[in-house]
Amino acid sequence: MKKNSFLYSSYFSYVKPVTRLPIVRNYGPTIFTLLVTAIFIIFAIKPTVETILVLQKKLADSNEVLQKVTQKANNLSQGKKNYENLDQDIKDRISEAIPDTVSLQSVTQTLEQTAKIHEASISALQIQPLTIDIKNEAKVGSLSEISFTFNVEGTYQKLFALLQELKTSSRLISVDNLSLSKASEGSGLIMSLSGKAYFLK
Numbered sequence: 001m002k003k004n005s006f007l008y009s010s011y012f013s014y015v016k017p018v019t020r021l022p023i024v025r026n027y028g029p030t031i032f033t034l035l036v037t038a039i040f041i042i043f044a045i046k047p048t049v050e051t052i053l054v055l056q057k058k059l060a061d062s063n064e065v066l067q068k069v070t071q072k073a074n075n076l077s078q079g080k081k082n083y084e085n086l087d088q089d090i091k092d093r094i095s096e097a098i099p100d101t102v103s104l105q106s107v108t109q110t111l112e113q114t115a116k117i118h119e120a121s122i123s124a125l126q127i128q129p130l131t132i133d134i135k136n137e138a139k140v141g142s143l144s145e146i147s148f149t150f151n152v153e154g155t156y157q158k159l160f161a162l163l164q165e166l167k168t169s170s171r172l173i174s175v176d177n178l179s180l181s182k183a184s185e186g187s188g189l190i191m192s193l194s195g196k197a198y199f200l201k
Helices: 002-019 022-084 088-097 104-117 156-167
Strands: 121-127 143-154 173-182 189-200
Touching: 104 121, 104 143, 104 156, 143 156, 156 173, 156 189
Parallel strands: none
Antiparallel strands: 121 143, 143 189, 173 189
């Protein structure tokens, strides 16, 4: 116990002279108050600073998106201007390749006539189900697809020529999958292809 009292008395003997200094007595409470105030201010400002940083990040992202949207609008405007400056014959070809209506008849006619030209017999032609919406003239059209399956029979040379004809047909057609198999009778082949035709919705 005496050892402990000695330690405490030594501690106070060092502290007491410091607290008696005039600078500590005069400015100590002020310094302590300023330190406490500074700590409280730091803790009070921290959430606000974090919020400001988050808002600045969101603002930078929004500005980037706005620039991209503005660039896209400018590109569309330039594209429309370029389209209007095209020759009427080219416009007609584009309209025929990608009409602004579903025009299923033009798809089936293109496939049937191509097969007929190259003396290939059609064994199946199926148009996949699609939803037809009423066209909104005020809205910019979006590219939509008509999926189909087309099976024809003929010689290799005729089927190859048929494919080449589809590539250059007036109606824009893309082939997704193609398979060839030997016909059950004769030396002909059966070509089964699935593809898409396009229109503006």
